[in-house]
Amino acid sequence: MTRRLAAIFVLVLMLAACGGGGESVEGEGLESEATGASEAAEGAGEPAPAGTLVAAIGSQPDQLDPHATTAYPSFQVLENVYDTLVVPNGETLEMEPSLATEWETSEDELTWTFTLRDDVTFHDGSAFDSADVVYSYNRIIDEELSNAYRFGTVEQISAPDETTVEITLTEPTPNLLANIGAFKGMAILPENAADDLNLETEANGTGPFQLDSVEPDAIELSAFEDYWGDPAPTVDGVQFRFISEQTTALTELQTGNVHWTDNIPPQQIEDLTNADDVTLESVPSVDYWYMTANFEVEPFDDPQVREALSYAIDREAITEATHFGAATATQTAIPQDSFWYTDYAPYEYDPERAQQLLDEAGVENVSMGLMVTDEFPESVTAAEVISSQLAEVGIEVEIQQETFATWLDRQGQGDYDAFMLGWLGNLDPFDFYHAQHTCEGGSNFQNYCNEETDQLLQDAANETDQDERKRLYDEAVTNIVDDNSYIYLYNPDVVQAWVPELSGYTARPDRAINFETVELSG
Amino acid sequence: MGGYVARRLLQAIGVLVGVSVVVFAIIHLVPGDPVRLALGTRFDQGTYDALRERAGLNQPLLVQYFNWAGSALTGDLGVSFRSGRPVTGLILERLPATLSLAGGAIVVALAIAIPFGIISAIRQGSVLDYAATAFSQAGISIPDFWMGILFILFFALRLDVLPPSGYVSILESPWQWFTHLIMPAVTVGVVSGSIITRFVRSSMLEALGEDFTRTARSKGLRERLVVRRHVLRNALIPVITITGLQLAYLLSGLIVVEQVFAWPGLGLLALDAVQARDFPVLQGAVLLFALFFLLVNLLVDLLYAFLDPRIRY
Numbered sequence: 001m002t003r004r005l006a007a008i009f010v011l012v013l014m015l016a017a018c019g020g021g022g023e024s025v026e027g028e029g030l031e032s033e034a035t036g037a038s039e040a041a042e043g044a045g046e047p048a049p050a051g052t053l054v055a056a057i058g059s060q061p062d063q064l065d066p067h068a069t070t071a072y073p074s075f076q077v078l079e080n081v082y083d084t085l086v087v088p089n090g091e092t093l094e095m096e097p098s099l100a101t102e103w104e105t106s107e108d109e110l111t112w113t114f115t116l117r118d119d120v121t122f123h124d125g126s127a128f129d130s131a132d133v134v135y136s137y138n139r140i141i142d143e144e145l146s147n148a149y150r151f152g153t154v155e156q157i158s159a160p161d162e163t164t165v166e167i168t169l170t171e172p173t174p175n176l177l178a179n180i181g182a183f184k185g186m187a188i189l190p191e192n193a194a195d196d197l198n199l200e201t202e203a204n205g206t207g208p209f210q211l212d213s214v215e216p217d218a219i220e221l222s223a224f225e226d227y228w229g230d231p232a233p234t235v236d237g238v239q240f241r242f243i244s245e246q247t248t249a250l251t252e253l254q255t256g257n258v259h260w261t262d263n264i265p266p267q268q269i270e271d272l273t274n275a276d277d278v279t280l281e282s283v284p285s286v287d288y289w290y291m292t293a294n295f296e297v298e299p300f301d302d303p304q305v306r307e308a309l310s311y312a313i314d315r316e317a318i319t320e321a322t323h324f325g326a327a328t329a330t331q332t333a334i335p336q337d338s339f340w341y342t343d344y345a346p347y348e349y350d351p352e353r354a355q356q357l358l359d360e361a362g363v364e365n366v367s368m369g370l371m372v373t374d375e376f377p378e379s380v381t382a383a384e385v386i387s388s389q390l391a392e393v394g395i396e397v398e399i400q401q402e403t404f405a406t407w408l409d410r411q412g413q414g415d416y417d418a419f420m421l422g423w424l425g426n427l428d429p430f431d432f433y434h435a436q437h438t439c440e441g442g443s444n445f446q447n448y449c450n451e452e453t454d455q456l457l458q459d460a461a462n463e464t465d466q467d468e469r470k471r472l473y474d475e476a477v478t479n480i481v482d483d484n485s486y487i488y489l490y491n492p493d494v495v496q497a498w499v500p501e502l503s504g505y506t507a508r509p510d511r512a513i514n515f516e517t518v519e520l521s522g
Numbered sequence: 523m524g525g526y527v528a529r530r531l532l533q534a535i536g537v538l539v540g541v542s543v544v545v546f547a548i549i550h551l552v553p554g555d556p557v558r559l560a561l562g563t564r565f566d567q568g569t570y571d572a573l574r575e576r577a578g579l580n581q582p583l584l585v586q587y588f589n590w591a592g593s594a595l596t597g598d599l600g601v602s603f604r605s606g607r608p609v610t611g612l613i614l615e616r617l618p619a620t621l622s623l624a625g626g627a628i629v630v631a632l633a634i635a636i637p638f639g640i641i642s643a644i645r646q647g648s649v650l651d652y653a654a655t656a657f658s659q660a661g662i663s664i665p666d667f668w669m670g671i672l673f674i675l676f677f678a679l680r681l682d683v684l685p686p687s688g689y690v691s692i693l694e695s696p697w698q699w700f701t702h703l704i705m706p707a708v709t710v711g712v713v714s715g716s717i718i719t720r721f722v723r724s725s726m727l728e729a730l731g732e733d734f735t736r737t738a739r740s741k742g743l744r745e746r747l748v749v750r751r752h753v754l755r756n757a758l759i760p761v762i763t764i765t766g767l768q769l770a771y772l773l774s775g776l777i778v779v780e781q782v783f784a785w786p787g788l789g790l791l792a793l794d795a796v797q798a799r800d801f802p803v804l805q806g807a808v809l810l811f812a813l814f815f816l817l818v819n820l821l822v823d824l825l826y827a828f829l830d831p832r833i834r835y
Contacts, residue, residue, distance in 0.1 A: 409554055
């Protein structure tokens with residue numbers, strides 16, 4: 001027994017000695033300082049070969065089936081792997097040719113005919129043709145996948161020949177291009193891909209990069225040699241690493257282990273703008289954040305009370321608190337740079353006017369539960385600012401911070417006074433306004449119903465004359481703002497940073513991350 | 523001994539069944555609909571119904587439980603709602619990172635706790651004792667994410683001697699594995715080590731005051747031998763208990779440290795599963811954590827018998 005005890009004691013001492021060794025390693029590291037940087041550069045996750053772009057994104061993609069996922073991190077990866085028939089231009093976001101070279105609409109606006117490229121191959125070497133388009137779109141529709149709503153007006157999709165696809169509609173759909181091209185959720189998969197592959201972890205697209213490996217801490221892509229686009233990618237591949245802590249992501253960038261990230265601490269944006277070792281780009285996005293109150297809860301059914309809320313909120317202060325300047329305060333959804341921007345901003349920050357409106361409405365001691373979610377920390381920050389601003393006009397705000405799961409449950413059940421959230425990645429005005437503000441809209445959780453607005457939105461959805469469509473939306477938006485269906489707060493910027501060795505990349509307003517044309521030097 | 527281990531393992535199965543029932547009940551009672559989460563804010567009734575059906579969520583709870591438990595018996599923990607991937611695979615691919623971090627951290631913890639604990643006990647009231655106590659107090663109170671970020675800023679950004687974050691498999695490159703492990707293991711190890719230090723100190727102090735220690739001294743044994751053979755040996759039992767608990771805790775995933783160091787361990791998997799209400803993954807993870815606790819406890823009990831001949835099973 002004594003011997004056993006001694007053995008255990010020795011074991012404990014050995015463990016202690018090992019630990020001691022661990023501490024002395026810092027010394028060893030110092031000795032090899034000259035090689036330390038290159039070692040560290042390889043050390044990020046699986047060592048990435050030279051010529052591979054390393055990008056740090058904020059979280060792990062939930063899965064890689066483009067038709068099934070709704071998570072942004074998934075699309076950051078998929079953007080580089082799959083193609084769509086049309087794509088948004090990187091600056092104007094207008095739809096441009098991609099797998100389709102041209103398209104025309106019939107006179108009754110109910111048939112769209114797309115001509116496809118004939119020089120495209122999938123990553124497995126098989127040729128791309130119209131059957132793949134028909135298969136992909138029908139998969140989304142038949143299986144009622146998350147983007148099925150984008151085909152709401154589609155009656156049939158057919159392929160008269162190998163390079164032609166015809167989409168037949170039940171009613172004119174001016175935003176069809178945005179519906180099928182806004183993002184890689186509408187990707188073209190090869191026919192029967194869902195049966196041939198585990199699309200959650202495997203991919204076979206036509207994009208500039210092909211999927212090599214999926215690990216719990218990184219996804220690796222390699223350049224696709226037979227890519228149809230011109231020029232072909234110059235980097236050998238892309239490694240996406242998942243780094244949720246912003247300080248860590250930034251340190252990885254500053255030490256050169258990572259070449260690109262969009263996970264930047266907002267309070268450091270200003271410093272980084274002037275930094276030599278980092279290139280930072282900030283462009284206005286198409287996202288918007290808003291607050292709304294429940295039309296079925298008193299006193300928020302009273303137009304004057306809603307108007308008071310809108311006057312009592314200092315949008316600039318909220319924007320500053322949440323984004324340190326990297327956002328633009330707004331009173332409508334669509335940002336200024338867009339053709340669809342509605343120039344209407346009737347609410348100046350005016351607590352006195354708000355107080356007066358509340359008095360006229362005859363309400364006092366208003367208390368309002370404001371539901372926010374820790375899934376989006378900026379909504380929590382904004383709620384604190386909103387709470388103190390509304391306190392000035394005598395509205396007592398109780399901030400209700402929920403997990404997103406609970407938040408969505410309560411939203412769906414109408415169990416709230418007010419909530420704050422954002423809509424991300426919208427392109428067409430239909431995406432910005434329709435489901436949110438039509439009486440029966442699927443995303444109209446605030447229960448807004450103004451028959452005139454409803455009619456304007458329905459008309460705009462089918463109006464194929466662009467200027468007339470714009471006029472209809474302008475009118476609808478004016479109503480939405482006057483009725484305070486949503487109280488619009490701000491459009492955040494897209495903020496991304498990369499090392500100076502990386503060139504040929506631009507941040508896009510729709511947050512699509514495309515590494516097709518980047519170059520790495522040094 | 524063999525019979526004892528067999529009995530304990532049988533009990534463990536009972537406990538695991540109990541845990542699975544409780545976990546299943548709790549996560550289905552917590553508000554939050556995984557299908558609504560999967561759809562995000564864009565709601566469409568048709569898509570919602572289709573997804574629910576595909577996930578098997580429209581079946582009665584009891585049926586869902588027995589379906590799950592039945593396949594769990596064969597090692598198949600079901601398919602994640604969120605990723606559509608088998609839960610067993612999701613857990614297994616993250617297990618090496620968690621084992622590395624837990625192992626590394628417990629080594630660091632013992633390397634701190636045993637010398638510090640012994641010194642502050644035998645030099646009770648000295649400057650060394652106060653220093654060790656202050657260190658362990660600091661280790662317990664300093665938030666680990668803050669300490670981790672400081673380490674990254676100092677050793678990776680300022681000195682550039684260690685990689686800031688990430689994990690490399692030991693099979694791929696043992697050296698890379700080691701350099702990536704240092705900062706997270708020290709961050710976690712300091713906290714665990716601080717806790718264990720206090721147990722080493724107090725149980726050493728207790729043993730120092732025992733009759734057998736006085737006897738050992740009075741028979742003229744050198745102090746060094748008294749401490750090593752009589753005091754420490756007797757003081758180890760509570761230390762092993764707390765070390766085992768710490769190890770089981772470390773194995774259950776370290777959400778914050780995993781986040782700071784982009785470490786692909788089980789903690790983040792479990793956290794994501796909670797947030798996405800990904801029931802199959804969460805059930806699988808909790809079951810595994812329960813198994814860790816059971817196994818570590820069994821190991822600790824067996825160690826008692828080695829350490830103290832009076833303990834027999």
